[in-house]
Amino acid sequence: MHTDTRTLPDNTLIEGDLCIIGAGAAGISMALDWLGRPEKVVLLEGGGFEYEEAIQDSYDGPGSGQKYYPLKASRLHYFGGTTGHWAGMCSPFDAIDFRARPWVPHSGWPIDKSALDPYYKKAHSPLQLGPYPYDFDFWRQELPNAKALPLDPGVVSNKMWQYSEARFGPLYRDTLANAHNIALYTHAKVVELVANETVTQLKEVRLQMLDGKTHRVRARQFVLACGAIQNARLLLASNQQAAAGLGNAHDLVGRYFQEHLEIASAECWFFKPQPMSLYTYTWRKTRASAELALAEQIQERHQILNGTVSFTPLPIGKYRTPKMQSYQDKDPRKAWQNMNDQWQKTLKKAAEVENGPVQWAYQLNTRIEQAPNPESRVTLESERDAFGLPRAKLHWALTALDKRSIRTLYEILGQQLGIQGLGRIRLNDWLRDEKDTGFPDSTNAGWHHMGTTRMHEDPKKGVVDANCKVHGLHNLYVAGSACYPTSGAPNPTLTLVALSLRLSEYLKKGC
Ligand SMILES: Cc1cc2nc3c(=O)[nH]c(=O)nc-3n(C[C@H](O)[C@H](O)[C@H](O)COP(=O)(O)OP(=O)(O)OC[C@H]3O[C@@H](n4cnc5c(N)ncnc54)[C@H](O)[C@@H]3O)c2cc1C
Known part of the structure; x- marks a missing residue:
C-alpha cells in the first residue's frame, strides 16, 4: 500500500510492527526481505518518487577541512535514495578489514567477515548482481x-x-507499493525521534510536512536507514529527552566520518x-x-x-x-x-x-580506506531547513x-x-x-559516507552494538554504512546491504 503523507489529515497516528526510516539501498533491501510476512512494516520515505528541489534542499549544509563535494549533491533525497545515480561498483570487504589492526587506531569490528558472508550472497539479489x-x-x-x-x-x-545496474526507485516501487504488509509513505520526512522519559526506548517518530502539518509513527522496532550523514543528523537533532542527542551519551554520534x-x-x-x-x-x-x-x-x-x-x-x-x-x-x-x-x-x-x-x-x-579519525565528523548547524531540522555540517579530516x-x-x-x-x-x-x-584539493572521494554511528560492543567506543542496535535504546537500530568502524577499500553498498539483511534477520526473530 502506498500513501502520499501530504494527503493525511493533520496529526495522524500511523502504527506498525516495524518502522523503517529511509527508502534507499539499505531501507528498501530490508523492506523487500519482509514481503509476505504477517507483521506490518511501515516504510517512511522523506521524498517522493522523483527529484524535488524543495526536498533535496534539506541536504544542503556547509563543509570544512579537506575539500569535499557539496553535501546537497552528494546524496539523493527521494524513493530509491542515492542508487538513483550511483555507479554500481560492488565488491565485498576483505577479512582483514574486520580485524583490530594495531597500526590502525580505532580499527576492529565486533563481527568478522564470516558473520557477513551469507548476507553478502543474499545481497546479490536486491542488487541484481551475478x-x-x-x-x-x-x-x-x-x-x-x-x-x-x-x-x-x-x-x-x-x-x-x-x-550493479539496480536503480532501487524504479525497480522496487511497484513491488513495495502493492505489498499487502508494507505500508509505504512518501513525503514522510522524519524530523525527530522521540524516546520515552527514561530514554530506554523509542516511543514514536515525528513527521513534518512542508505545509506545517505533523504526524506521528509508532512501532515496536525502528530502523534508521537515511544514510550516514542523515542518520547522525537525526540522532543529534533528537535532543528533547537527551540534551546531546539520542545514542550520544559518549559524544560519538557523527564522529569517525570516513570516505574512500x-x-x-x-x-x-x-x-x-x-x-x-x-x-x-x-x-x-x-x-x-x-x-x-x-x-x-x-x-x-x-x-x-x-x-x-x-x-x-x-x-x-x-x-x-x-x-x-x-x-x-x-x-x-x-x-x-x-x-x-x-x-x-x-x-x-x-x-x-x-x-x-x-x-x-x-x-x-x-x-x-580512510583511517578512522574522531575529528572527521558531522555536527549540527544552528540554521534549520524548511522542515525545521538543523542542517548538517561536515568536517572531513584525513x-x-x-x-x-x-x-x-x-x-x-x-x-x-x-x-x-x-x-x-x-x-x-x-x-x-x-x-x-x-592532500591536494583535487583528491577525489567516492561519495561514500561511512562511520558516523560506529559499531562497538562497548558503549563508550561505539554508537551501535554488533546487531546495529543503538546502545541504551532497546528498539532503535541503524542500517547502513554509518555502522562501519572501518571502511575497507571497496565501495560500501554491497556491504551495507549485506549488513542490513543481517539486521533484518535479527529483527525477524524478535519482532
Ligand atoms: C555519484 C555517486 C556514485 C556512487 N557510486 C557507487 C558505487 O559505484 N558503488 C557503491 O557501492 N556505492 C556508490 N555510491 C554510494 C551509494 O550510492 C550509497 O552507498 C548508497 O546509496 C547508500 O544507501 P543508503 O540506503 O544507506 O542511503 P541512501 O541511498 O542515501 O538512501 C537514504 C534514503 O533515506 C531517505 N531519507 C533521508 N533522510 C530522511 C528523513 N529525515 N526522513 C525520511 N527519509 C529520509 C532518503 O530520501 C533516501 O531515500 C555512489 C554515490 C554517488 C553519489
Missing part, C-alpha cells in the same frame, strides 16, 4: 580474456569487482604492451573486472591501510578533470551531468592527441597514515613490477615528499 564468488580463480573461468599480470600473488592479488580516497597517484610504464582486459571496465559491458591489491601480510608488515589500484590509459588519465572539481554543482543532476560531460571531453581529447608507446602507459588510481599508506602501496607495486621485469612506476608530484602529509 554469481557471488569474488576470487580471481572463479572469474578466470567466466571471463574469456581474463589474463592477470604476472605478479607474485603473495604480495599483489587481483581484487574482483562486479557491476580515490586519487590519481602514479604513472605505470610497461616495457611492452600487456593484456589489460581483466583490468578494464566498460559501462554496461563488463561483468567483472579486477584492481590490484596488496596481500594482507604485506599490509601488516608495512603497517598500512587496505587499498586497491586501478589502471586508466595514460592519455585519458592525463587530461581527466578530477571529480572533486567537476562535481561541484549543488544540484546533484547538474553535478553528475557536468562530470559526465568532462569525461566525454577527456576521451575525445585523448583520442586526438596521443599515440605511440604511451599506449602502454597507465595512470594508476588509488582507492583506499591523517598522515592515509598518505603514507598510498605512498607505500606504490613503492611495493613498483618493486614488484621491477622484479618481474614488467615496467616502472613514477609517483605523481603530490606523493613525492615523504614529510608532506597533506
Whole structure:
C-alpha cells in the first residue's frame, strides 16, 4: 500500500510492527526481505518518487577541512535514495578489514567477515548482481580474456569487482507499493525521534510536512536507514529527552566520518604492451573486472591501510578533470551531468592527441580506506531547513597514515613490477615528499559516507552494538554504512546491504 503523507489529515497516528526510516539501498533491501510476512512494516520515505528541489534542499549544509563535494549533491533525497545515480561498483570487504589492526587506531569490528558472508550472497539479489564468488580463480573461468599480470600473488592479488545496474526507485516501487504488509509513505520526512522519559526506548517518530502539518509513527522496532550523514543528523537533532542527542551519551554520534580516497597517484610504464582486459571496465559491458591489491601480510608488515589500484590509459588519465572539481554543482543532476560531460571531453581529447608507446602507459588510481579519525565528523548547524531540522555540517579530516599508506602501496607495486621485469612506476608530484602529509584539493572521494554511528560492543567506543542496535535504546537500530568502524577499500553498498539483511534477520526473530 502506498500513501502520499501530504494527503493525511493533520496529526495522524500511523502504527506498525516495524518502522523503517529511509527508502534507499539499505531501507528498501530490508523492506523487500519482509514481503509476505504477517507483521506490518511501515516504510517512511522523506521524498517522493522523483527529484524535488524543495526536498533535496534539506541536504544542503556547509563543509570544512579537506575539500569535499557539496553535501546537497552528494546524496539523493527521494524513493530509491542515492542508487538513483550511483555507479554500481560492488565488491565485498576483505577479512582483514574486520580485524583490530594495531597500526590502525580505532580499527576492529565486533563481527568478522564470516558473520557477513551469507548476507553478502543474499545481497546479490536486491542488487541484481551475478554469481557471488569474488576470487580471481572463479572469474578466470567466466571471463574469456581474463589474463592477470604476472605478479607474485603473495604480495599483489587481483581484487574482483562486479557491476550493479539496480536503480532501487524504479525497480522496487511497484513491488513495495502493492505489498499487502508494507505500508509505504512518501513525503514522510522524519524530523525527530522521540524516546520515552527514561530514554530506554523509542516511543514514536515525528513527521513534518512542508505545509506545517505533523504526524506521528509508532512501532515496536525502528530502523534508521537515511544514510550516514542523515542518520547522525537525526540522532543529534533528537535532543528533547537527551540534551546531546539520542545514542550520544559518549559524544560519538557523527564522529569517525570516513570516505574512500580515490586519487590519481602514479604513472605505470610497461616495457611492452600487456593484456589489460581483466583490468578494464566498460559501462554496461563488463561483468567483472579486477584492481590490484596488496596481500594482507604485506599490509601488516608495512603497517598500512587496505587499498586497491586501478589502471586508466595514460592519455585519458592525463587530461581527466578530477571529480572533486567537476562535481561541484549543488544540484546533484547538474553535478553528475557536468562530470559526465568532462569525461566525454577527456576521451575525445585523448583520442586526438596521443599515440605511440604511451599506449602502454597507465595512470594508476588509488582507492583506499580512510583511517578512522574522531575529528572527521558531522555536527549540527544552528540554521534549520524548511522542515525545521538543523542542517548538517561536515568536517572531513584525513591523517598522515592515509598518505603514507598510498605512498607505500606504490613503492611495493613498483618493486614488484621491477622484479618481474614488467615496467616502472613514477609517483605523481603530490606523493613525492615523504614529510608532506597533506592532500591536494583535487583528491577525489567516492561519495561514500561511512562511520558516523560506529559499531562497538562497548558503549563508550561505539554508537551501535554488533546487531546495529543503538546502545541504551532497546528498539532503535541503524542500517547502513554509518555502522562501519572501518571502511575497507571497496565501495560500501554491497556491504551495507549485506549488513542490513543481517539486521533484518535479527529483527525477524524478535519482532
Ligand atoms: C555519484 C555517486 C556514485 C556512487 N557510486 C557507487 C558505487 O559505484 N558503488 C557503491 O557501492 N556505492 C556508490 N555510491 C554510494 C551509494 O550510492 C550509497 O552507498 C548508497 O546509496 C547508500 O544507501 P543508503 O540506503 O544507506 O542511503 P541512501 O541511498 O542515501 O538512501 C537514504 C534514503 O533515506 C531517505 N531519507 C533521508 N533522510 C530522511 C528523513 N529525515 N526522513 C525520511 N527519509 C529520509 C532518503 O530520501 C533516501 O531515500 C555512489 C554515490 C554517488 C553519489
